[in-house]
Amino acid sequence: MDKQVFNVLKEVQEKTPLVHAITNYVTINDCANILLSFGASPAMCEAYDEVYDFVKLSSALYINLGTLTKEQETAAVLASTSAKNNNVPVVLDPVGCPAMKRKVEVINRIKEVGRIDVIKGNIGEIKFLAGMNSETRGVDSLDNGEDALEACQKLAKDFNCTVAATGEKDYISNGTKNCIIENGSELLTKVTGAGCMLGALCSATCGAFEDKFVATVSAILSMNIAGEKAYKTAKLPGSFKVALIDSIYTLSDEEIWKEGNVTWK
Structure with missing residues (x-):
């Protein structure tokens, strides 16, 4: 495994990045709690009159389109403009x-x-x-993952950014570097908000670490390994969600190094 991935969690815990989140109302509390447990500081600021200035204070901006109101839409566009002007990373x-x-x-x-x-x-x-055929139902993916890495590569080059596609396996690319992660638990698909929480963690790592590809890989490994830890003590969705937050809180960089199942492409 790339040794830089091993250091990202420590960077988050030492720097306590402030994550400015304009996010899904269904999972907003989950995102705030997992950020706190991870070592970051959440701020769910979406008022149009406040976001431009608040981005200036932030380590990263997280934009989640799950329950996109008109207020969120205008705030997200303005916040992203502020992020560009003030060199703040955006997930x-x-x-x-x-x-x-x-x-x-x-x-x-x-x-x-x-x-x-x-x-x-x-x-x-x-x-x-990425302009490819996909299978979805509402906000859920029904796709089997075929050509997922190719899609990440294509979209990464189009947007000049890092792209992560999550599923039974997780695919990450920045257009040049690529990897596939095979950690996680089936119960991550049985609780509301796992994907949104992961996006929040990606924002925390991007707010603390310069290499956004490495930061994204680290966030996904953290979530998946915490899911595996949680499943050892909680086999049902309700208790699993509580155990997931606890597992993120107790996660160590040594566990990421030891348990991570990553194939570099």
Whole structure:
């Protein structure tokens, strides 16, 4: 494993990055709690009149399109502009974009006037954004992962950023460097918010570490290994979600190094 991945969690815990989140109302509390447990500081600021200035104070901006209101849309575009002007990394989670044309328009607007350092979505969303055939149902991916790495590579080159496609296996590319992660637990698909929480963790690592590809790999490994830890003590969805937060809190860089199942391409 790339030894830099081993150091990212320590960087987060030492720097306590402030993550400015404009995010999904269904999972906003989950994102805040997992950021705190990870060692970051969450701020769920989405008021249009406040976001431009608040981005200046932040280590990273997380934009999640899951429950995209008009207020969130205008705030997200303005916040991304501030991020571009103030050199703040942006993680975009294109939740449900295959089902809603409007969300693609918002993504393109952010690309035009702001910045995007990482796109983190499920395999169906990433393949859709890459212009490839994908299988989705609402906000869920039904895709089997075929050509997922190719989709990440294509989208990474188009947006000049790091792209992560999550599923049974997770695929990450920055257009040059690529990897596949085979950690995780099936119960991560049985609780609301696992994907949104992962996007929040990607924002924390990107706010603490310069290499966004390495930061994204580290965040995904952290979430998946914490899921494996949680499953050892909690076999049902309700208790699993609690155990997941606890497992993120107790996660060590040694565990990431020891347990990570990563293939570098």
